[in-house]
Amino acid sequence: MTSSxxxxxxxxxxxxxPAGIYAGNILSASVREAGGRVAIDLFESLPAPYxxxxxxxxxxxxxxKGIVTSLHEMLDAGSIRFLGNVEIGRDLALDELHExxxxxxxxxxxxxxxxxxxxxxxxxxxxxxxDFVAWFDGHPDVPTDWTLDAEQVAVIGNGNVxxxxxxxxxxxxxxxxxxxxxxxxxxxxxxxxVTDVHVFGRRGPADIKFTxxxxxxxxxxxxxxxxxxxxxxxxxxxxxxxxxxxxxxxRILDGxxxxxxxGASRRLHLxxxxxxxxxxGSDRVEAVRFERTAPAGDGGVRGTGEFRELPVQQVxxxxxxxxxxxxxxxxxxxxxxxxxxxxxxxGADGHVSGLYATGWIKRGPVGLIGHTKSDxxxxxxxxxxxxxxxxxxxxxxxSDVVELLEERExxxxxxxxxxxxxxxxxxxxxSHRFARERVKVVPRAEQVDISRSGAxxxx
Numbered sequence: 001m002t003s004s005x006x007x008x009x010x011x012x013x014x015x016x017x018p019a020g021i022y023a024g025n026i027l028s029a030s031v032r033e034a035g036g037r038v039a040i041d042l043f044e045s046l047p048a049p050y051x052x053x054x055x056x057x058x059x060x061x062x063x064x065k066g067i068v069t070s071l072h073e074m075l076d077a078g079s080i081r082f083l084g085n086v087e088i089g090r091d092l093a094l095d096e097l098h099e100x101x102x103x104x105x106x107x108x109x110x111x112x113x114x115x116x117x118x119x120x121x122x123x124x125x126x127x128x129x130x131d132f133v134a135w136f137d138g139h140p141d142v143p144t145d146w147t148l149d150a151e152q153v154a155v156i157g158n159g160n161v162x163x164x165x166x167x168x169x170x171x172x173x174x175x176x177x178x179x180x181x182x183x184x185x186x187x188x189x190x191x192x193x194v195t196d197v198h199v200f201g202r203r204g205p206a207d208i209k210f211t212x213x214x215x216x217x218x219x220x221x222x223x224x225x226x227x228x229x230x231x232x233x234x235x236x237x238x239x240x241x242x243x244x245x246x247x248x249x250x251r252i253l254d255g256x257x258x259x260x261x262x263g264a265s266r267r268l269h270l271x272x273x274x275x276x277x278x279x280x281g282s283d284r285v286e287a288v289r290f291e292r293t294a295p296a297g298d299g300g301v302r303g304t305g306e307f308r309e310l311p312v313q314q315v316x317x318x319x320x321x322x323x324x325x326x327x328x329x330x331x332x333x334x335x336x337x338x339x340x341x342x343x344x345x346x347g348a349d350g351h352v353s354g355l356y357a358t359g360w361i362k363r364g365p366v367g368l369i370g371h372t373k374s375d376x377x378x379x380x381x382x383x384x385x386x387x388x389x390x391x392x393x394x395x396x397x398x399s400d401v402v403e404l405l406e407e408r409e410x411x412x413x414x415x416x417x418x419x420x421x422x423x424x425x426x427x428x429x430x431s432h433r434f435a436r437e438r439v440k441v442v443p444r445a446e447q448v449d450i451s452r453s454g455a456x457x458x459x
Contacts, residue, residue, distance in 0.1 A: 005036065006384060006388055007037060008036075008037055010038070011024075011041075011105065011383070012101040012103075012401075014106050015051065016042050018369055019109060019375065023107055025079075027040060027105075028040060030381075046141075048084060050071055052109060054068075056133055058133075058168055059136065059180050060179050082418065084418065084451070085444075086405065091412075092405070093328065094329055098355075098393070100399075100401050101395055106362075107357070107358050108323070109323070110321040110323040111324060112128075112323070112324055112336075113317060113319075120281060121315075121317070123281050125150070126315045126317070129162065129165050130161075132168075138182035138184075145188065148314075150193060150285075150314040152198070152313055153316065155197060155316045157320075158200075158201030158210070158272075161318045162316075166197045166218075167218055168189070170194065170224045171224065173192075180439060196267045198269045200274040202273070202274065202293055203300075203301050204273055205236060212245055212249050216252055218268065223265060224267065225261050225263075228270050229272075232272040232273055273301065277290060279315055285313055285315050286311065287310060292307070321360070323360065330346065340356070340357045343356050343379030343380075354386075357379065358375050358376045414451070417450075420453070421441065421451045424441065426438045
């Protein structure tokens with residue numbers, strides 16, 4: 001049996017980060033404009049919505065977190081039903097979604113660290129940046145403690161995540177007290193022994209993947225000196241920046257070359273043309289060995305045969321994110337994405353009817369929020385076209401999926417539950433000894449309890 005039109009569509013979206021929320025909002029508007037009706041359920045494995053906006057953006061970036069306002073409005077409009085604390089593959093099977101919905105959209109993002117395949121990378125004291133970001137953002141599924149007993153730390157990578165990690169490590173805790181940072185994280189940072197944070201990139205200053213605002217903010221961190229090295233700028237003579245954005249960043253970097261040291265208690269060093277070849281140590285990280293690189297003339301870099309070792313006691317790799325498979329969905333492990341053509345998922349035997357992907361799990365962990373919107377528009381256009389053409393299998397089960405969740409005693413959370421948790425966190429911020437907009441609740445069980453109790457009170 002197939003659905004012959006866009007009337008009375010039922011669609012499940014897996015993942016309540018920006019990609020999933022944008023997809024739901026665009027789908028609702030597209031079907032409404034075409035004269036149809038659609039019921040959308042948004043499933044999230046965490047008790048709260050917003051994905052990497054809540055758990056992947058540093059707490060001292062309130063401007064970036066402002067996107068939550070628009071995401072809130074989309075979910076608060078009532079056209080999308082939020083079902084949190086539900087993991088597909090554990091609480092519900094993908095096949096069970098196909099039985100109940102005309103289409104399923106996977107928007108699970110990319111939360112694992114990409115691998116850095118060098119000797120010693122698994123020594124104690126070596127970490128993935130994603131794990132550290134999850135810790136300082138109060139993710140409920142990571143340990144609440146993080147040992148910061150190293151004085152010298154290496155961060156490997158030249159993107160915004162590397163910069164976030166470096167900035168949080170170098171920043172004095174008192175400058176984070178006004179943010180929504182969780183109390184256990186603040187306590188961990190207050191006990192930090194860090195004095196020097198070294199950020200390493202394989203390429204030169206003209207190839208950095210930062211954004212100007214991230215870079216500029218780095219130089220405004222109180223009580224932290226920025227250290228750059230003249231040798232890393234020798235290859236820039238005669239180089240014309242490819243974009244105005246890069247021109248601005250090179251101007252910022254060049255200004256730091258002549259900025260005098262203030263004698264600050266912490267220093268943040270930016271190193272370019274350094275390719276990591278080995279993490280050294282016997283029982284734990286003791287140093288990192290790099291090969292010095294140089295421009296290869298084809299846009300890449302080449303090894304020079306010159307090797308250097310820097311003593312450090314911790315290493316954070318920030319070389320990118322990698323997608324996580326969804327149980328029973330096709331997955332390209334090499335690329336860390338769900339194989340698809342413009343959002344239509346492909347399996348071993350070709351197109352998988354009724355299954356779609358959007359966001360980082362569709363295209364890989366690149367691009368900003370604007371890319372996520374256009375990404376969702378492409379996927380939704382194909383879904384609506386498939387529905388209108390009668391290419392989607394109609395649901396075989398009419399009962400509400402909530403009945404199945406309750407039968408299995410899944411402690412799912414709702415939008416009303418999130419509003420209760422949100423209000424609770426804001427109240428914690430108001431009553432905190434430091435003025436804060438909110439204080440995050442970290443334990444999953446506590447989030448679920450507040451959400452479910454608050455939802456009951458509201459209803």
